[in-house]
Amino acid sequence: MEPSTDPVRRPDQWEKGIENWRSRLAVFVAGYIVFETLSGLAILFAPFSVPSQVTVLVHTVVGLAFLIPCGWYLIRHWLEYFRNPLSHIVVVGYVGLAALLLCLVSGVVLSVQAIWSLRISYAWDAVHIATTFAVLVFAGLHIAPLAFRDRKIPATVSDTAAGASSAWVKGALGWTAAFALVIAVASFAYSPPVLQQELPEDYSYAYGEDRPFAPSLARTEGMRPMDPRILSGSQTCGSAGCHVEIAKEWSVSAHRWAAMDAGFQKIQINMAEQNGPESTRYCGGCHDPISLFSGTKNLFRDTSKLTGLQGYQEGISCLACHAIRQVDVKGNADYVVSSPQRYMFELDAPDNPNESRRFIRDFLIRAYPGQHMADLSKTLFKAPEYCAACHKQFIDKEINRVGWVQLQNQYDNWKQSRWNHPGDASKTIECRECHMPLNPSNDPASGDFSDYNRSADDGKHRSHRFLASNQLMPAVLKLEGAEEQIALTEKWLRGEYEIPEIADKWSKGPIVALEMLTPDSVRPGEDTELKLVITSNKVGHDFPTGPLDIIQAWVELIVVDDQGREILASGRVDEKGFIEAGSFMLKAEPVDQSGNLIDRHNLWEMVGVRHRRALFPGFSDTVDFSFFCPEAARPDARKQRTEDVAYSIGAPNREDGWIEIRARLRYRKISQYLLNFLFTAESGLTSPITDLASESVRIPIQSSAPRPGG
Secondary structure (H helix, E strand, O other): OOOOOOOOOOHHHHHHHHHHHHOHHHHHHHHHHHHHHHHHHHHHHOOOOHHHHHHHHHHHHHHHHOHHHHHHHHHHHHHHHOOOOOOHHHHHHHHHHHHHHHHHHHHHHHHHHHHHOOOOOHHHHHHHHHHHHHHHHHHHHHHHHHHHHHHHOOHHHHHHHHHHHHHHHHHHHHHHHHHHHHHHHHHHHOOOOOOOOOOOOOOOOOOOOOOOOOOOOOEEHHHOOOOHHHHOOOHHHHHOOOOHHHHHHHHOOOOHHHOOOHHHHHHHHHHHHHHOHHHHHHHHHHHOHHHHHHOHHHHOOOHHHOOOOHHHHHOOOHHHHHOEEEEOOOOOOOEEEOOOOOOOOOOOOOOOOOHHHHHHHHHHHHHOOHHHHHHHOOHHHHOHHHHHOOOEEEEOHHHHOOOOEEEEEHHHHHHOOOOOOOOOOOOOOOHHHHHOOEEEOOOOOOOOOOOOOOOOOOOEEEOOOOOOOOOOHHHHOOOOOHHHHHHHHHHHHOOOOOOHHHOOOOOOOOOEEEEEEOOOOEOOOEEEEEEEEEEEOOOOOOEOOOOOOOOEEEEEEEEEEOOOOEEEEEOOEOOOOOEOOOOOEEOEEEEEOOOOEOOOOOHHHEEEEEEEOOEOOOOEEEEEEEEEEOOOOOHHHOOOOOOOOOOOOEOOOOOOOEEEEEEEEEEEOOOHHHHHHHHOHHHOOOOOOEEEEEEEEEEEEOOOOOOOOO
């Protein structure tokens, strides 16, 4: 296209201009640029859909496939006219050319990143978008005056020139339409998966048709059932190469095995047999949301069908968490989940993927991540209230047939504790800061500009191991990575897991500290008292927390003399896994309406608690012991006091000797009685024990020791 604005030109210039308008390469390149520009704008502004995803694919393929002919034409065009004098048409042409080249380069970079990298660069994406608008503006300012100029050439050739420019426009639009037709055909040819969005025919609406997921408070938008594939497929988050480390962490976490937990499954069967299978939906919102929303919690009488279900395999899947849109701190899974819009081929069977389809899926998510981020990345996830939806529990008349009873309640514990300073993030420690500590990471989800102590490029992600206190189930389930998870859990329980970002907010040492207060010495014939002070040091909620009817935290106290002879033992565990009677324990004793102890985790029968002893965050509890040092130690010299928890022991009749007192605060997730009930004593299954803190003191025996109070 001739850049000169002079209407009087030589015939050879007229012919040259007409030849340029008629050039097939010029027509094709114009169509190529128009299509790439318009499809790019469609990708930017059109709502997420199958056609918009196909547009991304065709935009990328066409853009890469015809780079060489486009580049060749641009070089040839520049060489043909670069010696012409400058004018406004030439200047805007150069600006448009620079914008087009930068747009093409940024497009190549983004394509390469979407194919081989973990994510696209938002800087390059911004360049690509900005230069698209620049091409639209400056190419138009360059070409439009040329087309109008040709109306002023001599009449002898005006019809020919006008026809040539019109043909150029029609040809360019023809190529644009042809590429657009490819999008239309491909969109029509794509067959999305057929989703099962209805509950089974035999589904029980025991709590009313308007509450299909009751007695759980969890619900979907519009109370519509969900095909199990909608919230499943967590493996693909790692197999796509994006969230590999996060998927690995989740795969062995308590969230992942929340449904397949062997103890949970057996308790569910007991509940189903006693109250009907629909009653197990009470647990489904927190333990098995995929099964709950797809209606398969109706099948709990038939255990053979469980292991093949997606809910059983994934428990709290990636999407089960990330698809939550609204929460309430009432607890009992009081949340609303919506169906995230899924990308093409994203619902393919993860265990038998088609490689080409998987490539397209992964490319689309990386190249066109807007919907992925809009659906799955929410500031709501960072709030303690988000955790409260499940980490707070109650039962009411609908479950126990009697009335409302509060069960575990980590959220309110935390909210009322010293760890919560509303409005002051520098002093507050939230759930995720403890249970999802930061890990070095190249994950696309790394970085967070919204945290007071983080940045968008800090190269860290929050761990999805959700470390807490269950040392048993990963080994029972024989999950890959179970040994590492158990080791980290025990390290966590001992307070040895370092979390640098909150290290200045709490003290060092065990999560629950143990301090022994004893006299400087004892002498025969006198009572000696000692105290154990147990302090909740780093726990953000009650300790212990969770289902206190099955969790056990207790004190083991061993007293020996300088000859190694045992004088007192309390809190020992026998060879069958039982803690000896009379030991000091932090626990709860729930009861049913007849006053019977709830000891099989049969919470659906619970109406209250006859005893509860736990530590509030930052608070201490004291255990009192006493021992009697007789003139001569003999087995029957012991006596039991009537105080809360007090023991009397004998000490050797040696004024130059000593006694040693050793104390441990011990913890295990599940009581031996419950394990035997669920799996039988013959199974040999016992819960690992973690020593949270220990203290040891030697006290000399002296005849001159002062009497207490003297």
